[in-house]
Amino acid sequence: xxxxxxxxxxLFAAFFLIFAIVIGIAVxxxxxxxxxxxxxxxxxxxxxxxxxxxxxxxxxIVQNIRLPRVLLAGLxxxxxxxxxxxxxxxxxxxLADPYTLGVSSGASVGAVITLFFQVSIxxxxxxxxxxxxxxxxxxxIFFVLLFAKKMDSMMRVETIILTxxxxxxxxxxxxxxxxxxxxxxxxQIISWLLGSVSMRGWAxxxxxxxxxxxxxxxxxxxxxxxNALAFGEERAKHLGVNVQKRKLLILIAGSILTGAAVAVxxxxxxxxxxxxxxxxxxxxxxxxxxxxxxxxxGSGFLILADLFARTFISPTELPIGVITALIGAPVFAxxxxxxRRKGK
Amino acid sequence: MLxxxxxxxxxxxxxxxxxxxxxxxxGELFGIMGPNxxxxxxxxxxxxxxxxxxxxxxxxxGKPLQDYKQRELAKIVAVLxxxxxxSFAYQVKEIVALGRYAHQxxxxxxxxxxxxxxxxxxxxxxxxxxxxxxxxxxxxGGEKQRVYLAQALAQEPEILLLDEPTNHLDVSNQKxxxxxxxxxxxxxxxxxxxxxxxxxLAGLYCDRLLMLHEGIVEIISxxxxxxxxxxxxxxxxxxxxxxxxxxxxxxQIALLPKMEAxxxxxxxxxxxxxxxxxxxxxxxxxxxxxxxxxxxxAGVGWYTNFVNRHVDKNYQCDHYEEEMKSYLRAHHxxxxxxxxxxxxxxxxxxxxxxxxxxxxxxxxxxxxxxGNAVDAAQAIEHSSELLPGTIxxxxxxxxxxxxxxxxxxxxxxxxxxxxxxxxxxVMDPITGTLATGTSTDSILIAATQEGDPIExxxxxxxxxxxxxxxxxxxxxxxxKKRNGRLKN
Numbered sequence: 149x150x151x152x153x154x155x156x157x158x159l160f161a162a163f164f165l166i167f168a169i170v171i172g173i174a175v176x177x178x179x180x181x182x183x184x185x186x187x188x189x190x191x192x193x194x195x196x197x198x199x200x201x202x203x204x205x206x207x208x209i210v211q212n213i214r215l216p217r218v219l220l221a222g223l224x225x226x227x228x229x230x231x232x233x234x235x236x237x238x239x240x241x242x243l244a245d246p247y248t249l250g251v252s253s254g255a256s257v258g259a260v261i262t263l264f265f266q267v268s269i270x271x272x273x274x275x276x277x278x279x280x281x282x283x284x285x286x287x288x289i290f291f292v293l294l295f296a297k298k299m300d301s302m303m304r305v306e307t308i309i310l311t312x313x314x315x316x317x318x319x320x321x322x323x324x325x326x327x328x329x330x331x332x333x334x335x336q337i338i339s340w341l342l343g344s345v346s347m348r349g350w351a352x353x354x355x356x357x358x359x360x361x362x363x364x365x366x367x368x369x370x371x372x373x374x375n376a377l378a379f380g381e382e383r384a385k386h387l388g389v390n391v392q393k394r395k396l397l398i399l400i401a402g403s404i405l406t407g408a409a410v411a412v413x414x415x416x417x418x419x420x421x422x423x424x425x426x427x428x429x430x431x432x433x434x435x436x437x438x439x440x441x442x443x444x445x446g447s448g449f450l451i452l453a454d455l456f457a458r459t460f461i462s463p464t465e466l467p468i469g470v471i472t473a474l475i476g477a478p479v480f481a482x483x484x485x486x487x488r489r490k491g492k
Numbered sequence: 493m494l495x496x497x498x499x500x501x502x503x504x505x506x507x508x509x510x511x512x513x514x515x516x517x518x519g520e521l522f523g524i525m526g527p528n529x530x531x532x533x534x535x536x537x538x539x540x541x542x543x544x545x546x547x548x549x550x551x552x553x554g555k556p557l558q559d560y561k562q563r564e565l566a567k568i569v570a571v572l573x574x575x576x577x578x579s580f581a582y583q584v585k586e587i588v589a590l591g592r593y594a595h596q597x598x599x600x601x602x603x604x605x606x607x608x609x610x611x612x613x614x615x616x617x618x619x620x621x622x623x624x625x626x627x628x629x630x631x632x633g634g635e636k637q638r639v640y641l642a643q644a645l646a647q648e649p650e651i652l653l654l655d656e657p658t659n660h661l662d663v664s665n666q667k668x669x670x671x672x673x674x675x676x677x678x679x680x681x682x683x684x685x686x687x688x689x690x691x692x693l694a695g696l697y698c699d700r701l702l703m704l705h706e707g708i709v710e711i712i713s714x715x716x717x718x719x720x721x722x723x724x725x726x727x728x729x730x731x732x733x734x735x736x737x738x739x740x741x742x743x744q745i746a747l748l749p750k751m752e753a754x755x756x757x758x759x760x761x762x763x764x765x766x767x768x769x770x771x772x773x774x775x776x777x778x779x780x781x782x783x784x785x786x787x788x789x790a791g792v793g794w795y796t797n798f799v800n801r802h803v804d805k806n807y808q809c810d811h812y813e814e815e816m817k818s819y820l821r822a823h824h825x826x827x828x829x830x831x832x833x834x835x836x837x838x839x840x841x842x843x844x845x846x847x848x849x850x851x852x853x854x855x856x857x858x859x860x861x862x863g864n865a866v867d868a869a870q871a872i873e874h875s876s877e878l879l880p881g882t883i884x885x886x887x888x889x890x891x892x893x894x895x896x897x898x899x900x901x902x903x904x905x906x907x908x909x910x911x912x913x914x915x916x917x918v919m920d921p922i923t924g925t926l927a928t929g930t931s932t933d934s935i936l937i938a939a940t941q942e943g944d945p946i947e948x949x950x951x952x953x954x955x956x957x958x959x960x961x962x963x964x965x966x967x968x969x970x971x972k973k974r975n976g977r978l979k980n
Contacts, residue, residue: 240579376590380577382542387647388566388594433580 157431161444168448172218221345221454222447227405229446232420237374245421246406249312253319254288255281255410278411285407342467343414352412359408366401371436416469418476493518499548509707519681523694526704566594570649585624591646614645634665654686691745719743760888761846774798784936787816789831797830805836837861843969847962856962857886860970865927867920882930889939900949901937904956908963
């Protein structure tokens with residue numbers, strides 16, 4: 149891919165994200181004119197006030213309700229997409245996603261435990277659930293890697309996938325057990341599992357943001373290594389990549405992102421699978437660009453999916469995971485069919 | 493450049509390599525051979541740092557391999573392995589550019605001019621430059637191999653490790669790849685260490701060969717020393733024959749397939765001979781190993797058809813070989829399977845004889861004329877004008893001849909022929925001395941190569957006696973027929 153095409157891809161992805169943010173904020177039960185949205189956003193970021201003649205109610209809605217919601221959806225979408233792109237590259241499997249390694253199951257277990265036992269850690273209060281989720285997801289990846297290392301000291305990708313599947317199945321069964329044991333909490337747990345970014349507020353953004361920043365910076369720095377790893381670990385080693393270290397780095401960074409995303413929004417499927425796939429078809433498989441582009445596109449996509457979820461049968465809100473699966477699965481099927489045909 | 497010292501390697505309790513030592517000089521093309529499971533790939537992986545030595549040490553430029561950082565090592569050693577995993581549709585250029593990884597430092601380091609030049613240069617050298625914007629999946633096996641080779645070259649290594657580089661390549665791609673490797677090793681002083689399965693290719697291109705056998709170094713030496721029939725038979729436990737390369741002083745190995753010995757031995761005799769007006773023909777059911785002089789099929793080869801064609805004594809044709817081929821085709825012979833000769837003698841003068849016992853027999857056919865008889869001892873007196881052959885002798889041996897026996901057969905037949913001419917008092921018309929033959933005689937020895945090996949065919953050997961007797965009789969008879977016809 150030449151430079152101009154790459155530049156165009158970045159430009160397109162950035163516009164898509166800005167468009168998604170503005171529309172995501174503007175549309176809702178109370179419609180805010182897009183121009184006002186832009187004015188409010190700019191006056192939030194820049195020192196000069198240009199939102200003087202905007203309805204204060206609109207400012208209020210945007211700043212306290214819609215903006216945090218859109219930002220959270222964007223951060224979750226970005227986290228899942230970049231983690232998906234990285235995992236697909238590392239595992240050399242275009243069908244891998246951030247959930248392959250059992251990280252999301254781990255995060256879910258944390259959340260389900262919180263909901264089931266009504267745990268509330270002092271001082272963090274309502275953030276107990278996301279915090280516990282992140283902690284559980286990190287524990288999961290730690291155990292997955294430990295177990296994989298025990299099985300095979302070289303920690304080949306195949307071993308890691310296998311271990312991930314074992315852990316994932318076990319943890320899912322554990323979640324099912326919890327659900328079966330719950331009575332009244334059932335709906336709460338299920339709706340959390342289906343994923344949502346509603347009514348989270350700025351606090352949740354504060355939770356995901358540090359994980360997001362650390363995770364995505366770590367991953368963005370692995371573009372070339374992922375390119376080399378995509379040709380197998382031995383070849384990557386021959387090319388000069390410190391395979392063990394880089395692999396661990398990518399796995400941990402991806403897990404941090406996935407864990408944090410699951411912690412604040414539940415399990416939202418297909419984003420981490422479809423977005424990198426789509427970006428790869430358009431912009432090529434080069435991870436140096438794929439990672440960043442996936443972040444931008446995934447972020448915009450989830451904002452629009454959330455918009456759809458809350459407006460489709462308004463005032464009832466659909467779980468966002470349902471929307472991503474409803475859009476994602478057919479899109480993915482078409483993509484797969486097309487690429488197979490092209491291959492022949 | 494690279495030194496392997498007392499290296500051993502085990503998988504569990506299984507010993508893969510034991511106490512392997514050798515060193516490779518700068519600019520050398522070093523081949524590693526051995527049967528499947530002899531530890532070749534393991535050895536290569538030890539040299540590329542994929543496996544770590546359990547005992548012993550690999551030194552690269554005098555420094556232990558373990559002391560190298562992966563990135564440092566990649567600047568010295570590049571590896572081309574057999575299999576590549578291609579999960580994504582990378583473009584050729586992107587793949588080759590990955591070869592520069594070790595030379596690039598920082599995370600956001602964009603390719604320098606030097607990087608780009610190295611990538612372009614590598615693609616040009618391996619001939620994939622025109623494919624640079626193509627996705628790897630769209631390429632053929634040979635092209636893919638060249639792309640990965642370009643990647644390895646873009647690393648600008650001093651040592652190139654190859655695991656069966658010619659695997660999956662067709663003949664022309666194999667030759668091209670190895671020609672290129674040889675050229676680079678000489679031009680850039682690049683050290684190349686490669687695993688070979690094909691003994692003949694290894695013999696043609698390598699400076700030295702290492703033969704591994706059950707994890708032990710059997711021999712390290714020049715191809716001439718390593719590719720010995722005895723050595724190959726021992727290491728590979730298979731039946732092969734060593735043959736010389738037709739153009740180079742490189743040993744070549746021919747496989748001997750296991751054949752069901754046919755229950756019925758082929759015996760060549762007059763049943764297969766057909767005499768038509770313009771030619772004599774032999775059509776045998778199985779190819780015979782033939783050594784002959786003639787117009788088509790001369791030299792050594794395996795042939796099923798033999799034709800001795802009458803042409804006018806004034807036959808002149810610049811493209812006589814083409815003309816002979818079209819004659820053969822016109823008579824439903826495939827020129828590639830046919831030894832074709834010409835004679836000015838009338839076909840009706842031909843004489844043939846089946847001679848010998850059940851164990852060893854020969855079938856001899858001769859057409860003899862003495863119009864241009866020559867005394868070999870005085871041949872210098874003759875001009876060099878060639879006329880169609882006059883004494884053509886075919887000798888079919890029902891036996892398995894050694895190469896020496898082929899040559900002795902020809903000597904014996906030639907001596908018998910000269911003896912007949914002397915007895916018949918045939919004179920060289922130019923010198924006035926006794927002739928020993930004619931200026932354009934042809935001969936053919938064809939053997940079924942079945943039965944016990946026959947080592948010798950000198951005049952007093954059993955085979956030589958049969959040939960001498962048969963040739964004498966047939967040439968004499970054919971001359972008699974000719975003389976009789978000329979008198980009438």
